[in-house]
Each structure stands twice: as structure tokens, then as C-alpha cells.
Amino acid sequence: MRWLLSPGRRRNSGFWVPGTEYWVLLLIAVLPVAVRAEDKHISVYSPVAIYTLPILDRAGREYVGLLELLEPLGRVSSQSDGRHWRLRYNALDADFTAGKSQGKIHGRDFNFTAPFLIENSRGLVPLTSLSALLPRFLRTPINFREPARRLFIGDVAIQPSFRLDSANPPRLLLTFTAPVNPTISTEPGRLRMVFKRDPVVSPGSQSISFDNQVITHASYSESNGDAELDVSASEPLLATFSPDRRTITISPIASAAQAGTTANGPTQQNPTQPPTAANPAASGANTNTNSHRILAIVDPAHGGDERGAALSDTLAEKDVTLGFARLLRHELEIRGFAVTMLRDADTALTLDQRATATNLARAGIYISLHATSQGSGAHVYTSLLPVETPSKGIFHPWNAAQAPALPLSRIVSAAIVTELQKKDFASQSSSASLRPLNNVSMPAVAVELAPATNGLADLTSANYQQRAAAGIADAIASIRDRLGVQQ
Numbered sequence: 465m466r467w468l469l470s471p472g473r474r475r476n477s478g479f480w481v482p483g484t485e486y487w488v489l490l491l492i493a494v495l496p497v498a499v500r501a502e503d504k505h506i507s508v509y510s511p512v513a514i515y516t517l518p519i520l521d522r523a524g525r526e527y528v529g530l531l532e533l534l535e536p537l538g539r540v541s542s543q544s545d546g547r548h549w550r551l552r553y554n555a556l557d558a559d560f561t562a563g564k565s566q567g568k569i570h571g572r573d574f575n576f577t578a579p580f581l582i583e584n585s586r587g588l589v590p591l592t593s594l595s596a597l598l599p600r601f602l603r604t605p606i607n608f609r610e611p612a613r614r615l616f617i618g619d620v621a622i623q624p625s626f627r628l629d630s631a632n633p634p635r636l637l638l639t640f641t642a643p644v645n646p647t648i649s650t651e652p653g654r655l656r657m658v659f660k661r662d663p664v665v666s667p668g669s670q671s672i673s674f675d676n677q678v679i680t681h682a683s684y685s686e687s688n689g690d691a692e693l694d695v696s697a698s699e700p701l702l703a704t705f706s707p708d709r710r711t712i713t714i715s716p717i718a719s720a721a722q723a724g725t726t727a728n729g730p731t732q733q734n735p736t737q738p739p740t741a742a743n744p745a746a747s748g749a750n751t752n753t754n755s756h757r758i759l760a761i762v763d764p765a766h767g768g769d770e771r772g773a774a775l776s777d778t779l780a781e782k783d784v785t786l787g788f789a790r791l792l793r794h795e796l797e798i799r800g801f802a803v804t805m806l807r808d809a810d811t812a813l814t815l816d817q818r819a820t821a822t823n824l825a826r827a828g829i830y831i832s833l834h835a836t837s838q839g840s841g842a843h844v845y846t847s848l849l850p851v852e853t854p855s856k857g858i859f860h861p862w863n864a865a866q867a868p869a870l871p872l873s874r875i876v877s878a879a880i881v882t883e884l885q886k887k888d889f890a891s892q893s894s895s896a897s898l899r900p901l902n903n904v905s906m907p908a909v910a911v912e913l914a915p916a917t918n919g920l921a922d923l924t925s926a927n928y929q930q931r932a933a934a935g936i937a938d939a940i941a942s943i944r945d946r947l948g949v950q951q
């Protein structure tokens with residue numbers, strides 16, 4: 465969890481004055497684009513871990529660090545004297561030489577497709593050698609889809625299948641063999657689902673045509689470690705997830721509204737222009753312009769270089785909080801809330817940026833999400849500040865911005881504990897001196913998810929996270945009347 469304690473030690477402490485933080489929001493909006501441009505990576509899917517690694521371009525070829533590639537899969541160590549690089553993976557030894565294409569694995573020769581490289585004691589291997597190299601180390605079949613930079617180890621692929629219900633209005637049911645968690649964006653006539661961490665593969669053909677005038681066709685593509693499914697239509701589309709996240713139902717927005725559904729699905733998250741608190745509508749419903757919907761800010765803690773707790777050797781808290789946040793977004797949206805996520809990618813944000821974005825958005829509720837391998841169930845935190853009587857004008861000390869909202873924060877916290885207990889989570893609430901809760905001027909809680917009885921498997925289980933997200937959303941919905949727009 466790694467809370468940043470000690471609110472008093474902030475360098476620019478003083479007062480938060482509305483209107484001085486626009487540069488911060490600009491930064492939030494620009495950052496993901498800058499990261500994206502140089503983000504060339506390989507995705508690795510195995511039964512024990514799903515991870516991405518950066519690709520390095522050397523002399524016109526693509527390379528990846530071999531130790532980093534094997535590390536999540538077994539016991540691995542390396543030694544280098546600058547010229548030779550020795551690797552031990554489980555009981556296998558390998559010996560490679562900088563600048564040479566020939567090396568030895570377990571006493572037998574191996575020929576790379578391009579020279580092996582050593583940089584800062586890291587051994588780098590050409591991507592074009594992986595299909596031949598990895599079976600020498602691993603005992604499971606691999607499938608390396610080189611142009612897309614997606615490496616499947618063992619039987620992990622998730623198959624999609626389509627079924628069009630061509631009633632009027634039509635519905636497209638997209639079913640997967642395991643739960644999925646894509647980023648979904650919509651644009652006129654198209655709905656895009658990008659799978660960054662799911663080993664989704666082609667539905668059989670790259671393009672499927674439907675004999676329908678509204679939902680016309682779907683296509684599959686994969687590149688830079690991601691898979692993408694696009695659905696084209698003559699009308700704007702809406703996607704909703706089943707609770708087990710194995711089925712995505714896609715239908716025209718107009719028909720979904722007519723059918724009286726409140727589900728707004730995981731609405732548009734344009735990758736080049738992620739929703740920010742400056743533009744909360746961007747992540748709200750694309751159908752419902754009801755201005756009375758309460759805005760909830762969901763904040764996946766940590767991100768980017770700031771990884772949070774190391775939940776295992778390969779699992780970072782920042783990745784668990786992001787997946788958990790996406791589930792909570794969906795659960796809140798189907799209960800009629802507008803939702804802004806402070807990050808919807810592996811992006812770094814400071815605690816001040818998080819608080820500033822939240823305060824400017826004038827949300828009804830702020831929920832920060834953490835994860836830990838310690839304890840069990842869920843811990844719900846509110847700020848430890850002393851409650852202060854309101855009406856100090858618009859100037860609240862930055863470090864005590866939470867004080868006026870604290871009574872309501874505690875009500876939210878108690879409601880979450882109650883609902884989580886109903887869903888069999890051992891849960892408790894407590895106060896802690898932690899940021900950015902102290903700096904948020906509206907009801908604010910932090911929820912830290914811990915495993916139940918299955919350890920880390922619980923923390924990464926979509927079902928477990930979904931059950932917790934539904935409990936939190938039930939709690940917030942149960943007191944929605946008290947969560948008006950603040951200020």
C-alpha cells in the first residue's frame with residue numbers, strides 16, 4: 465500500500481486556491497500520449513504470470529532482456545564479466561558471448577538469428593530467436609506471434625465467439641472462454657475493445673460480416689502486444705459486461721435507452737485523450753445527459769514507476785488497483801453514477817495531482833483503491849483529520865481540505881464495510897493519516913483489497929475483485945441521496 469504519511473511535510477504547504485492548478489490537469493492530459501509514442505513492448509501470457517517487457521531497438525533489430533523474460537516463469541540468475549553472460553534457469557545453464565551469434569544451452573550449441581548483446585550486465589536476445597530459444601528452457605509449448613509481439617506459453621489463449629441476435633434492435637453477444645478486461649472506446653460507427661492483459665486470440669477469421677443493417681461487421685487485429693476487436697455499425701454502439709466478465713453485449717445506444725437499461729457500460733475512453741477530471745463528461749455516459757447523475761472519482765493508486773507494494777515477485781500493486789478500478793467503474797455506472805478514473809493506463813500521477821483533479825471535478829465521492837497481500841478481506845480507510853466545522857469560505861488549508869466532508873466520509877466507509885460483509889468479505893474501517901484523502905474536499909475513502917483464503921490468486925481473480933467492486937458500489941448507491949455535488 466505504501467501510504468505517504470506526514471501531511472505536514474509537504475514543501476508547498478499552504479492553501480489550495482481554486483484556479484491555480486490548470487497546468488497540472490494539462491499534464492495529466494498530455495502524459496499518456498507522450499508515454500505511448502515510445503512504448504514498444506512484448507506481452508507474455510503464461511499460466512503463472514501475464515506481463516509486458518520493453519523492446520529495445522539495436523542496429524535495426526528488436527531485442528528483449530532474457531533474464532527479465534524468464535524471471536516470472538522460474539528460478540533464474542545471471543552473471544556477467546562484460547564479455548560472457550552466464551544464465552541459470554531452474555536446473556539449466558546457458559553461456560552466451562557479447563557480439564556472438566553462437567552460444568551454449570545445457571552443453572548444446574544454440575545459434576541466434578543476430579548477435580547476442582550485453583548491456584550493463586543485461587543479456588539481450590533478438591526477438592526473432594525467441595521461438596527457437598524458449599523451448600530450450602521451458603517445458604511447455606510456446607506460440608510466439610512475432611509481428612504482434614505476443615508470446616503465449618502453454619495453453620492460455622482466450623477464444624472469442626460472436627453471436628448476432630438480429631431482432632430489432634439487434635444485439636451482438638461476444639463470449640470469451642475466460643473473463644476479460646478490455647479498454648473500450650467508442651467513436652461514430654465503431655466500438656473498439658483493446659485487450660492489453662488478456663491473451664485473447666482471433667475468433668477464427670480476421671473479419672466477420674453480419675447480415676444486419678445496423679451492426680455490420682467485426683474485425684480482429686493485434687499489434688505491439690495488444691489484441692483488438694472492433695465492431696462497426698451504422699449507429700453509435702454501447703457495450704455492457706456480464707457480471708462474470710465473459711460476455712460483452714453490444715447494442716445500438718438508442719435501443720439500449722429505449723429498453724430502459726441504465727447500463728452505460730465502460731463508455732468511451734479515447735486512448736489519445738483519456739478522461740480527466742477537467743473533462744469528467746468524457747468518461748460519463750455517452751447516452752445519458754442527465755445532469756443529476758452523481759460523479760464518482762475512482763483512483764487506482766500508484767502507477768508508472770511508482771509500483772506500490774510488490775505483492776509477489778512479478779505482481780505489482782499498481783496493476784491490481786487498475787483492474788479493480790475498471791471493475792468498480794462498471795459497477796458504479798450500472799448503478800447510475802458517472803465515473804471518472806484518474807488513470808486508465810499505467811500512468812504515474814502524484815498525490816497532489818490526484819487531489820487537485822478530484823477537487824476541480826466537484827465530484828460527489830472519491831474512492832482510492834489499494835491492494836495488499838497482508839491480512840484478509842478489505843480495509844476501508846478515512847482521513848484521521850479532526851472534523852472541522854464548515855464555512856471557512858472557499859479557502860481550505862490544503863492539508864485539511866477533507867475536514868468538512870469527514871462526517872460523510874465516515875458514513876460512506878461504514879456503508880462499504882456493511883455491504884462487503886454481506887458479500888463475505890472480512891472488512892473493517894479505520895482512520896489513517898494518509899494522502900491524498902486529507903487533501904480531497906469531498907467525501908473520500910480508500911479501500912484496500914486483501915486476499916481471502918487463496919492468497920495472491922484472490923487478488924488477481926476477476927471474480928473476487930468483481931464481488932468487492934459490487935459491494936462498494938452497492939454501498940455508495942445506498943447513500944446516493946447524501947452525496948450531492950459539493951461546493
Ligand SMILES: [Zn+2]
Nearest residue numbers: 465466772834
Ligand atoms: Zn497502495
